[in-house]
Amino acid sequence: MNISRKDGKFKKETQRRALSFFAPSSVTLRLCVKCLFLVLLISANTLGQTKSGSHTSHPRASMSPEAKKLLEDAIGVVCTQAKLDPKSSVPIDEMQARPSLPIQSPEARAGAARAQHLLPLTKSLVIASLQQLATEYGFEKSPKFRIRIKQAIARVNSVQRVKPDMDSRDNASVYLSRPHLITFGTIFLAGLRSDEGMISVLAHELMHIADGDNDSLRPLVSAVGDKASDLTGLDIHGQRSEEVTCDLIGAMAVRAYITSTPGYESIARRLARSIQHNCVELDEGDEDHLSPRGTIRALLALNPVLVRELINDREERKLP
Ligand SMILES: [Zn+2]
DSSP: OOOOOOSBOOHHHHHHHHHTTTOSOHHHHHHHHHHHHHHHHHHTTGGGGGTTSTTSOOOOOOOOHHHHHHHHHHHHHHHHHHHHOTTOOOOHHHHHHSOOOOTTSHHHHHHHHHHHHHHHHHHHHHHHHHHHHHHHTTGGGOHHHHHHHHHHHHHHHTOOEEEEEGGGTTOEEOOTTSTTEEEEEHHHHHHOOSHHHHHHHHHHHHHHHHHTTTTTTHHHHHHHHHHHHHHHOOOOOTHHHHHHHHHHHHHHHHHHHHHHSOOSSOHHHHHHTTTGGGOOSSOOOOSSSOOHHHHHHHHHHHOHHHHHHHHHHHHHHHOO
């Protein structure tokens, strides 16, 4: 059974893959590695720096019935565009079902060229989005956290290359032992058919790199996860909060990109590309990831500006 997920993948998967020489059960390993990772963190007493993290009391965020209705409408826009837009991203359950794609295939080569071309710009967008998110959550006031952001920015700036990989199929990964590289499955490269779709996944991976091998942005990541949990009622803690934060940075990066590159396509269509690979029929999550449709819900709940722009654009287009 393939429960491995889909979108921009992550360092924990990275570790799972790195260990896969030693055992055949990748599903089991994913869980074990995560536990091991946490145990090591605790034993090294490095949790002291994140004590104010995920489970301390915080003001509970909530959504009004009107906001919930708008969110449902916005999900409708995203997944309708997934069917109408010729450059929409392929849903990840469809990607998973596809046969492997050779690196030299025209679609994979085009995707790899697009990803490499967009990498420098995406690095800048991620850095700006990360700074914006830290400010929104009040972390810019902490001198200690400002240093961590500075170090995170340096890690993002050091990324140089996208490496196409046939075996990675519909995943992208960062190996923290090789932090200058984003490994990108060829099916994924071919399935992200727009700059917006590609930027969102590159940004997701860059955010993992920003967080680094010590989870240095954990207080921010936990705050985002807590808020997403409160707003949606979904369980978004631990690795799930990191994945959602990476996706949020991806959506923010795409929004900034769209603002800076106006064109003839509708804003809603372009915005939808940042999350529509999650418009799946088969909606399965796992320990580390929300389900794809749960991911859309969490991202839009965290990002009401995105909801408004998806809806407003649709409304404007209804006018004569
Ligand atoms: Zn990830």
